[in-house]
Amino acid sequence: MHVVKVNPMSAPARFDRGHTDDLMSFLAASPSPYHAVANTAERLEKAGFRQVAETDDWDAAASGHGGRYVLRGGAIVAWYVPEGAEPHTPFHIIGAHTDSPSLRVKPRPDSGTQGWRQVAVEIYGGPLLNSWLDRDLGLAGRLSLRDGSSALVNVDRPLLRVPQLAIHLDRSVSAEGLKLDKQRHLQPVWGLGDDVLDGDLIAFLEQEAGLAAGSVAGWDLMTHPVEPPAYLGRDRELVAGPRMDNLLSVHAGAAALAAVAASGAPLGRIPVLAAFDHEENGSQSDTGADGPLLGSVLERSVFARGGSFEDRARAFAGSVCLSSDTGHAVHPNYAERHDPTHHPRVNGGPILKVNVNNRYATDGSGRAVFAAACEKANVPFQTFVSNNSMPCGTTIGPITAARHGIRTVDIGVAILSMHSVRELCGADDPFLLANALTAFLEG
Helix, strand or coil: CCCCCCCCCCCCCCCCHHHHHHHHHHHHCCCCHHHHHHHHHHHHHHCCCEECCCCCCHHHHCCCCEEEEEEECCEEEEEEECCCCCCCCCEEEEEEECCCCEEEEEEEEEEEECCEEEEEEEEECCCCHHHHECCCEEEEEEEEECCCCEEEEEEEEEEEEECCCCHHHCCCHHHHCCCCCCCCCCCCEEEECCCCCCCHHHHHHHHHCCCCCCCEEEEEEEEEECCCCEEECCCCCEEEECCHHHHHHHHHHHHHHHHHHHHCCCCCCEEEEEEECCHHHCCCCCCCCCCCHHHHHHHHHHHHCCCCHHHHHHHHHCCEEEEECCEECCCCCCHHHECCCCCCCCCCCCEEECCCCCCCCCCHHHHHHHHHHHHHHCCCCEEECECCCCCCCCCCHHHHHHHHCCEEEEEECEEECCCCCCEEEECCHHHHHHHHHHHHHHC
């Protein structure tokens, strides 16, 4: 993993192509939340972190100093306990999410008509549906086996395609716009044949994953574009790629946590990375931000260090979370959709996201925390608010603040084409975000 180092205040943070190159590799290798957490865990392992199971006795497994992480499904929580940490030492938390809008495979996946073999899919989250048309798609996710174990699978080559109707058969599309029925128009094709064969897709994936025939009992599978991330622009100052919302933040958070753990610097806080699943559909799951995972891990960390409930309360009261998620850069073709006085630009540094109706958790004191981190890293930052006439999205930020009573600040990187199969960011911004996150974790 490319380690991020906070720049001294005497010199501004400069674009590090190595960090963005590494982000692009991470995006390409993480077509599902399960792959994202596995890749994050592998990077943390190389930085000296080790996994602890939720079923372990943490008095023995998680009581000393050092880096540890917990995996559950498509979520990971990792933390580093510095030398001298007290049971009541507060946490500095980076929150993010591993899931992205996509087309996910249904329980009965084998479908087809008119001599075409198709895969039955369901819409996950809120994707820009038109962006999935006429794309070469792979298939990836988790296979649950009959023996109780699981295996990751990634068919990262052109396998599926959602074909758009030719304009000759829909002359109104130019005048009236594209209208897609989610049930009828988004089922991808993957072959030819007049007979729908139950079990055909899963049998194919068993072969792809090197598993015995009939060993798969369940699956969590999703399509993904196989086109790799790429630099673009006259000066290669932009990056296009899939799943930036929100693997960009997961990658930056993991790099920051590894850098802080490797620095050996004295810390007055316990740095944490919490990357959740299911943000795109409400976070209400055992691996979502509205579930018990983060609170359980933090509490058990306190108790493993000999703490009491009073220590837990003190630690939480002094903790801060940066909820890092992508936000909207000003769009050159739709500038009127943005607030006229808040126009975040790509490569302008991370954004502070504010909404007085608590769609974001940022308040004035939170702004001060983020401003201090950016000042320490010598990283510029921008502010985002929604146009009053437009609805405002939300993040895991308000959920984290309300569920755990932890002061939370919403931040991120400004991008274009959010929720498209292929999003667009500035090539400098991922490195600038990681530097700001590193400074925040240092406290």
